[in-house]
Amino acid sequence: MFTPNKTYYPYISPFDPCKPIKVKTYSTPPNLYMGFQPPNLPQFSPMEALRAGTLWKPFYDPYFSPYEKVKGGQS
Amino acid sequence: MWVYEKKLQYPVRVSTCNPMLAKFLIEQYGGADGELSAALRYLNQRYTIPDKVIGLLTDIGTEEFAHLEMIATMVFKLTKDATPEQMKAAGLGAHYANHDNALYYENAGGVPWTATYIQAKGDPIADLYEDIAAEEKARATYQWIINMSDDTDLNDSLRFLRQREIIHSQRFREAVEILKDEQGKKRIF
Amino acid sequence: MKQLPAEYYQLLEQLQAVDFVLVELNLYLDTHNGDEEAIKQFNYYVSERKKLRKAYESQFGPLMHFGHSYSGTPWDWDDAPWPWQV
Numbered sequence: 001m002f003t004p005n006k007t008y009y010p011y012i013s014p015f016d017p018c019k020p021i022k023v024k025t026y027s028t029p030p031n032l033y034m035g036f037q038p039p040n041l042p043q044f045s046p047m048e049a050l051r052a053g054t055l056w057k058p059f060y061d062p063y064f065s066p067y068e069k070v071k072g073g074q075s
Numbered sequence: 076m077w078v079y080e081k082k083l084q085y086p087v088r089v090s091t092c093n094p095m096l097a098k099f100l101i102e103q104y105g106g107a108d109g110e111l112s113a114a115l116r117y118l119n120q121r122y123t124i125p126d127k128v129i130g131l132l133t134d135i136g137t138e139e140f141a142h143l144e145m146i147a148t149m150v151f152k153l154t155k156d157a158t159p160e161q162m163k164a165a166g167l168g169a170h171y172a173n174h175d176n177a178l179y180y181e182n183a184g185g186v187p188w189t190a191t192y193i194q195a196k197g198d199p200i201a202d203l204y205e206d207i208a209a210e211e212k213a214r215a216t217y218q219w220i221i222n223m224s225d226d227t228d229l230n231d232s233l234r235f236l237r238q239r240e241i242i243h244s245q246r247f248r249e250a251v252e253i254l255k256d257e258q259g260k261k262r263i264f
Numbered sequence: 265m266k267q268l269p270a271e272y273y274q275l276l277e278q279l280q281a282v283d284f285v286l287v288e289l290n291l292y293l294d295t296h297n298g299d300e301e302a303i304k305q306f307n308y309y310v311s312e313r314k315k316l317r318k319a320y321e322s323q324f325g326p327l328m329h330f331g332h333s334y335s336g337t338p339w340d341w342d343d344a345p346w347p348w349q350v
Contacts, residue, residue, distance in 0.1 A: 029214065031245035036252050037292065039299050046281040046309075050085065053238025055288035061241060062234055065222045081327050083347045084284070086277060131294040138287060148348035242291065249295035 004028045004061055029061045077137070084141040085235045088228035089152040094165035096229070097153035098183060099220050103236075104146045105180030105188040108212040114139035116193040116209065120202045123195065128203075128250040135243050142236055149229060150178055203251050210244035268350060272324055279316045285309050 005027055012020045041056045049055045052062075103109040117136035121129050154162070154176050162171040169185060180188035196202050217237035221230050289306040296302060317327060325340045326333035335341060 027218070029241045029244075031241050031248065034245060036249055037245065037296070039296070040301065046285045047277070049288065050277070050281040050284045051235075053085075053235040054242055055285055055292075059238075059241060059245065061238065063218050063221060063237055064234075065224070065230070067222055078328055078330055078332055081341075081347060082276060082280065084287075085280060086273070087348075128294075131291065134287075134290055134294055138291075144347065151348050242288070246291050246295055253295060 004030065025066065027061070027063065030059050034058070077140075083145055083148060084138070085145060085232060087145055087148045087152070087232045089149060090226050090228045092153065092155075092157055092161070093226060094154045094157045094162050094167050096220075096224055096226060097150045098166055098170075099223055100146060100150055100153070100183075101179075101181060102183040102216060103213070103220070104143065104150060104178065106182035106216070107192040108209055108216055109182070109188075110139050110143040110146055110213075111180055111188060112192045113209055113213065114143060115190075116195075117206060119193070120195050120206070123197050124199050124202060125254060127253055128199070131246055131250055132206075135246065138239070138243075142239065145232060145236065147178055149232065153229075199254055200251065203247050203254070207244050207247045207251075210240045210247065214240035214244070268324075268345070272350075275316070275320050275323070279313070279320055282309055282313045282316055286313065 005025055007023050007025050009022060010024055012022065037056075041058055043049070043055050044052055044057060044060075052060045054060055105111055114136050117132045117139065121132035121136070124132060154167075157165075157176060159171055162168060162176070170179070170181075173179075182188075194202070194205055196205070214237050217233050217240065221233050221237075224230055224233070286306065286309050289302055289309070293299065293302055293306060321327055321333060325343055326335060329341055333341070
């Protein structure tokens, strides 16, 4: 299944001093895939749009800290 | 000219007095990829860009000032009434010595804002590519600040600002496409 | 010192929501100037914002300076609170 959150597995040395982060992540937001925005994309209601930070659903890409217990954010 | 509207673009709530977070957030106030840099960059480039994309630079540049005001509000609230002791403990002792609790255009390391953060090359593609890069860098900065913040109310506002970077990047990418089009050709829907 | 009623925050947020739709449509139209549906939607929200703005200003004072809002008597543009204070 598609996810904009990509992962990679960096090389880990037995001599790395910090506890290794085995899986590294980075985000590839929707604007990288959209090309020129087509007309009539599905929209949020005005109040939802304000809360989302965009009017168009396909652009919505909320970011939550991997270090905080996710509150309100699924995935 | 510009006119001021007496409201924030998005509601800003801060749950705790936390000058340490303010120190990090100031990166988006007076840092290289912050909102001041963004506003000044776009509003300055617009004089020498093809007419077709002047409107976009004007509008995004103007929205950046609304974001600057949101960041200012966060920093203001995070440090309002913080004591010198609290400022010192948050790593803001040097800031306090120079500015008390006032805001200042500086980055998280205390380095004052400089015009060298922004470019105007006079080449439309070079300028728009800088703008796209600036939006992605600002998006990344918001991610790193969210990673360090446990203020859920504040993170909500930061998520809004990060989402705006994504939309701005999208529009700048479209501006590049418009400039690749033949002169005078209309886009059909 | 005067405190703001809960209604202030509700009305403000409604205005922020409509204004946000206008910002989004504005930026979209800057790169899609032929999208008539979006223009229609934009103009619809322009008239929606007029109503909300009127409701807000009649209770909480002018939103804009330099003649873009009417003043009450006495002059109330410079009344606190300012956006970063609420």
